[in-house]
Amino acid sequence: MFSASLGDSCLKRGMTLLPPISLAHPGALIAAVFTPWIAVGIALLICFFASYLTALSWADLTFVLPATAFGNVVMVFVSAIWLHEHVSWQRWLGVFLITAAVGFVAQGPSLTTHPDPNAAQHPAPTPPASEPS
Amino acid sequence: MTGPLAAASMIASVVLTSTAGEVLTAAAMKSIGDLDDIRAQSGLPGAIRAVLTCPLFFAGVFFLALSFFSLLFALNHLSLSLVGPAAASLTVITNSVAAKIFLKENVDHRRWTAAALICIGVYLLAH
Numbered sequence: 001m002f003s004a005s006l007g008d009s010c011l012k013r014g015m016t017l018l019p020p021i022s023l024a025h026p027g028a029l030i031a032a033v034f035t036p037w038i039a040v041g042i043a044l045l046i047c048f049f050a051s052y053l054t055a056l057s058w059a060d061l062t063f064v065l066p067a068t069a070f071g072n073v074v075m076v077f078v079s080a081i082w083l084h085e086h087v088s089w090q091r092w093l094g095v096f097l098i099t100a101a102v103g104f105v106a107q108g109p110s111l112t113t114h115p116d117p118n119a120a121q122h123p124a125p126t127p128p129a130s131e132p133s
Numbered sequence: 134m135t136g137p138l139a140a141a142s143m144i145a146s147v148v149l150t151s152t153a154g155e156v157l158t159a160a161a162m163k164s165i166g167d168l169d170d171i172r173a174q175s176g177l178p179g180a181i182r183a184v185l186t187c188p189l190f191f192a193g194v195f196f197l198a199l200s201f202f203s204l205l206f207a208l209n210h211l212s213l214s215l216v217g218p219a220a221a222s223l224t225v226i227t228n229s230v231a232a233k234i235f236l237k238e239n240v241d242h243r244r245w246t247a248a249a250l251i252c253i254g255v256y257l258l259a260h
Contacts, residue, residue: 053184054169056162061155061232062244065225069251072258094257101250104243112239 001071004048009078010041059110066098066105073098140215143207147220150200152227156235158193163236165190218259222252 014037018028032038055064073095079085165171165183172180184190207216229248232238 053158053162056159057165057168060238061159061236062229062238062240062248064159065155065228066247066251069225069255072255076258090257094254097250097254097257101247101254104247104250108241108243109239112237 001048001068002074003044003051004068005071005074005078007041007044007048008075010037010044014038014041060112063105063108063110066102069098070102140211143203143211144216144219144223147200147203147207147216148223148227150196150203151220151224152231154193154196154198154200155224155228156193156231157189157196159232159236161187161189161193218256221255221259225251225255 014035015032017037018032018035033042052064052068055067076087076091076095080087161184162168165187168180168183171183175182204216204220207220225248229240229244233240
C-alpha cells in the first residue's frame with residue numbers, strides 16, 4: 001500500500017509536469033511513460049501489484065482489501081506532511097474510520113478454512129489402543 | 134448533460150467490472166497456492182511462471198483493465214468527486230458479497246463492519 005500511494009504520487013507529479021495531452025495525439029501519452037517520474041510511478045505500482053498478488057495467494061480477498069484501503073490513509077499523511085496541504089477534520093475522521101476497519105479485520109483469521117469433505121466420508125482410522133504391558 | 138440513470142449506469146459498470154476482476158484474480162491466486170512457497174521451491178522465475186500460466190489470472194486482469202477504461206469513460210462525463218467515492222465505496226461492498234458467494238469466504242460481522250467503516254471513511258476522505 002506504501003508503494004501504491006507513492007506510485008500514485010509519482011504519476012500525479014509526472015503528469016502535472018507535462019503539458020496537457022490531447023486524445024488526438026495518443027503518441028504523447030506513450031512518450032509520457034518514459035519520463036522519469038512516471039516511469040518510477042509505474043515501477044512502484046508494479047511492486048504494489050506483485051505484493052497484492054502474493055497476499056491474495058495466502059489470505060482472503062476480504063482480508064486483503066481493507067489493507068489496500070489503508071493506502072488512502074497514507075495519501076492523507078503524505079498530503080499533510082510532505083505537500084503541506086490542509087487536511088479537514090472530515091478527512092481525519094475518514095482516516096480514523098479506515099484505520100479502525102483495518103484493525104478490526106487484522107484481529108480475525110486471514111484465511112477461510114473449509115472442512116475437507118473427504119474427511120467426513122472417510123474418517124481417519126483411529127490408532128489401535130496400546131496393549132498394557 | 135448526463136442524466137441520473139446514465140450516471141448510475143457508468144458507476145455500476147466501473148463497480149461490476151472491478152469486482153469481477155478482483156474476484157477472478159483472487160480465485161486465480163488461490164488456485165495457484167502460496168507464492169512464497171512456490172518461490173522458495175522454484176525461485177522467482179517459477180513464481181512468475183505459475184502466475185502467467187493461469188488463465189483465471191488473465192481473465193481477472195482483463196476485467197481490471199475494463200474497469201480502468203470504464204473509470205476513464207465515467208470521469209469524462211461525471212465529476213471526480215462523484216465517481217471516486219461512489220466507485221470506491223460500492224466496490225468494497227460488492228467485493229465482500231462476491232467473495233462470500235463465489236470464493237466461499239467467511240465474511241463475518243468483523244469484516245462486514247470493516248467494509249461499512251471503509252465506505253464511510255472513503256466518502257469522508259473525498260470531501
